[in-house]
Ligand SMILES: NC(=O)N[C@@H](O)C(=O)O
């Protein structure tokens with residue numbers, strides 16, 4: 764029987780072992796532009812320079828995923844972090860597992876941490892953090908992505924023979 768998991772709220776503290784939450788709430792901030800703008804400063808650790816890499820900005824347009832959602836794939840980026848900032852006002856799901864897990868094939872439902880991100884919350888996966896590829900909900904959704912460009916193999920994917928968990932809202 765595939766284990767069912769329910770997402771929990773995304774907070775900086777809960778997500779800290781996996782990376783950063785990109786949000787204004789609780790962020791260091793100060794006024795600029797003659798007081799007309801508030802700068803929420805230095806929100807995430809962008810790590811892209813390994814093996815001559817460089818930071819790049821892209822947009823991912825994610826198709827909505829059917830719910831309940833089965834976890835059959837996990838992946839990670841051994842050379843860099845990867846940030847997702849939603850360009851829309853809808854929740855989306857974030858599924859992660861600790862980077863200390865060497866072989867993705869060993870990941871079980873007990874290793875998964877499932878979060879629901881609210882509008883205004885982005886995430887930045889730290890290097891080597893296991894995560895499920897983008898899980899948009901309800902409608903096609905655009906995300907601004909900050910990750911690594913350059914040579915080298917920056918994607919490790921693991922495909923499970925059968926779903927290791929089932930996410931229910
Ligand atoms: N492969 C790719 O560019 N996308 C994934 O890394 C993802 O996390 O969605």
Ligand code: NI
Pocket residue numbers: 838839840845894896
């Ligand atoms: Ni990724």
